[in-house]
Structure formats: structure tokens, C-alpha cells
Amino acid sequence: AQTVTQSQPEMSVQEAETVTLSCTYDTSENNYYLFWYKQPPSRQMILVIRQEAYKQQNATENRFSVNFQKAAKSFSLKISDSQLGDTAMYFCAFMSTSTQGGSEKLVFGKGTKLTVNP
């Protein structure tokens, strides 16, 4: 079974600074998808960024980018120019592909609570 580990329960960053959240995962599969989701306090889970394992190029979405290291099974999220609205729980998630006999369920880490300070 796949597992996802987020080793930083809490982090804080000053507004406008850059912060990196760590995520490692364990799988024997070669093709899969990785996601970062954001969950603001008492609010909906929102997709931040998506990475396809067969693509070597790291995904970017505006101020958000990932460092995907397939051999190391590492998938970190970098947030540049942090804003107060980035304060939230951030979850790393793994999705197997159905063609490999896996379900398309998301397997989540325990999350990192990020606080952006003014």
C-alpha cells in the first residue's frame, strides 16, 4: 500500500518570503499522480498543484512550484512571495493509476499547518 509522509507538522513564514513544504511517498509503481491540496481553516479543500510522475518537468502554478524527485520519491512544494491568504493546512496526496490495478483514490499525508505572519 502506498504511504505519504509529511514530516513538518507546522511551519511559519513571513509575508513575502519563500517557504518549502516537504513530502515523501512510498510506492512500487512507476506511473502515478501527485497533488498538493490546501485546506484553509473551516473551509473547503482546494487543489494547489498537480504532477504527473511520467513528466520530468516540475509543475508550476503562479507562486506555487514543486520539486519532484522521482528516484528519491520526494515531492516538495515551494510557495514564493507568501501571502496572508496562504495560511492553511497543506496536504500532499498520491494517486495510483487504474491501469496498474490501483484505485484512483487519493492517499493523503497528515498535513503541514502553514502560518504566514504579517
Added chain:
Amino acid sequence: DTGVSQDPRHKITKRGQNVTFRCDPISEHNRLYWYRQTLGQGPEFLTYFQNEAQLEKSRLLSDRFSAERPKGSFSTLEIQRTEQGDSAMYLCASSHNPEGQPQHFGDGTRLSIL
């Protein structure tokens, strides 16, 4: 795109009672998922539908839990004879073909067992 809708937002009930939650996915999404999230944890998968077919159930889904998606549109999750340990946020998510697409989440239903 009106988003994934869940009802009710909050449910407080006494131990032993039955509860039912509803999820309306994004209209063109054929895939629907239920997750459970407890305080301080990431969501855990419960079950998955593709159209009306329930294709996978987690071992977390005991025989007190049942989920349906009768016409491939909305879904219901029922918990019978609720227990204290059922207290959690129940999240619904939906996505569309092809595989690997992001799942869009609803606001969740928070269940509290007295």
C-alpha cells in the same frame, strides 16, 4: 460549475441513531469519492463510484456504513447505529475522465455523536 455540494453541513446526533449524508457532484463528473477526516489528520478514503457502480470500498467502511449513487448523479452515505468513533468530517469529491484528474471537494459534513 457550481462545485460539489454536501448536505447537511453539520449533524449532531445521539449514539445509536442512523444518519444519512448527501453529496451532489459537479454535473459532468462521473467519478465520486467519499473520504473521512478526523481532527489533525488527512482525509482517509472510504469509497469510490464510477457512474452508478461502486468500484472500491475501504476496510474503514464497516457493515454499518453504506453508500449509493443510484442514477450516477448524487450520492448518499448512511451510517447505521452511530458510535462515538464515527465523529468526523465526511468529505465528498468528484472528478471526470480521463484518469488522474484532480478531485474537487465539497465543504464536508461534520458529524458529532453525543
